[in-house]
Amino acid sequence: MVPAHEIExxxxxxxxxxxxxxxxxxxxxxxxxxxxxxxxxAMVHPVALFHVPILxxxxxxxxxxxxxxxxxxxxxxxxxxxxxxxxxxxEDTRYQISGRVTExxxxxxxxxxxxxxxxxxxxxxxxxxKDAARCTxxxxxxxxxxx
Amino acid sequence: MKEQQTPNRSVKVGDQIPQWVMPNVLPxxxxxxxxxxxxxxxxxxxxxxxxxxxxxxxxxNQGPLGLAYMINMLHLWQGPRSIRRIIMTFPQVxxxxxxxxxxxxxxxxxxxxxxxxxxxxxxxxxxxRGIALEGSAVIALAG
Numbered sequence: 001m002v003p004a005h006e007i008e009x010x011x012x013x014x015x016x017x018x019x020x021x022x023x024x025x026x027x028x029x030x031x032x033x034x035x036x037x038x039x040x041x042a043m044v045h046p047v048a049l050f051h052v053p054i055l056x057x058x059x060x061x062x063x064x065x066x067x068x069x070x071x072x073x074x075x076x077x078x079x080x081x082x083x084x085x086x087x088x089x090x091e092d093t094r095y096q097i098s099g100r101v102t103e104x105x106x107x108x109x110x111x112x113x114x115x116x117x118x119x120x121x122x123x124x125x126x127x128x129x130k131d132a133a134r135c136t137x138x139x140x141x142x143x144x145x146x147x
Numbered sequence: 148m149k150e151q152q153t154p155n156r157s158v159k160v161g162d163q164i165p166q167w168v169m170p171n172v173l174p175x176x177x178x179x180x181x182x183x184x185x186x187x188x189x190x191x192x193x194x195x196x197x198x199x200x201x202x203x204x205x206x207x208n209q210g211p212l213g214l215a216y217m218i219n220m221l222h223l224w225q226g227p228r229s230i231r232r233i234i235m236t237f238p239q240v241x242x243x244x245x246x247x248x249x250x251x252x253x254x255x256x257x258x259x260x261x262x263x264x265x266x267x268x269x270x271x272x273x274x275x276r277g278i279a280l281e282g283s284a285v286i287a288l289a290g
Contacts, residue, residue: 026183029179030183033176033179034215034218034219035169035215036215036222039222039227040227046230046233047215047218050211051183051184060185061187073188074190078210078236078237079236080237080282081211081233081234082235085231085233088228
């Protein structure tokens with residue numbers, strides 16, 4: 001099992017950061033996946049607040065799994081998503097993204113298995129410099145699973 | 148200074164938010180979503196990997212998609228600019244073929260920065276299996 005101190009050392013880790021522009025085709029397909037209707041005025045469906053921060057920050061789900069030394073794709077469990085929306089997102093707008101690890105520590109479920117709890121915080125900023133959203137993803141990296 | 152909105156007097160604590168139903172969670176949508184998200188986890192597109200986990204010959208819906216069903220409910224209730232915050236937990240997986248119903252209720256009302264806000268408990272029920280997602284939302288009420 002990965003030593004706990006290696007997980008705890010992740011706190012403060014900064015992703016490279018970058019930018020992301022949501023094009024119409026992407027918003028169309030995303031919205032279709034939700035079963036909802038396209039929003040008016042080229043507004044982006046808020047479900048984009050999962051992948052836009054990750055990809056815009058120049059990382060990926062796979063890299064986030066690897067950062068916490070996930071034992072497999074199946075070992076990841078979601079604790080929570082916390083999305084704060086300060087302004088709607090719009091198509092064809094170049095958003096700046098930053099992201100970092102804010103929490104990383106070892107725990108044990110009541111049933112016994114060990115997991116590492118890692119929280120990632122991303123900020124989505126409009127071209128004007130005003131924050132549009134802050135998204136916190138908290139995952140459990142379960143250790144010692146047989147699968 | 149922000150314009151003061153007219154308080155929305157039609158929403159009360161204890162009100163139920165009109166439900167939103169996804170009658171059949173489709174695996175095709177999970178595959179599209181996996182591509183957009185660049186999500187390599189095979190549980191979203193390979194039923195064999197899910198069967199090995201004990202969930203049968205299914206694929207597992209992405210967490211954000213279940214959350215999106217509740218966003219759709221909230222948008223239809225108070226408009227596409229109304230959501231201020233969502234916090235979501237995921238006690239159970241949602242599988243292809245599930246019928247999922249987004250539900251919610253108002254737990255509190257308050258004023259903040261000139262907006263009337265509703266604190267809501269929101270959840271996603273899967274037919275036959277109970278609550279799959281559960282959390283809270285802060286919604287700016289239409290004037």
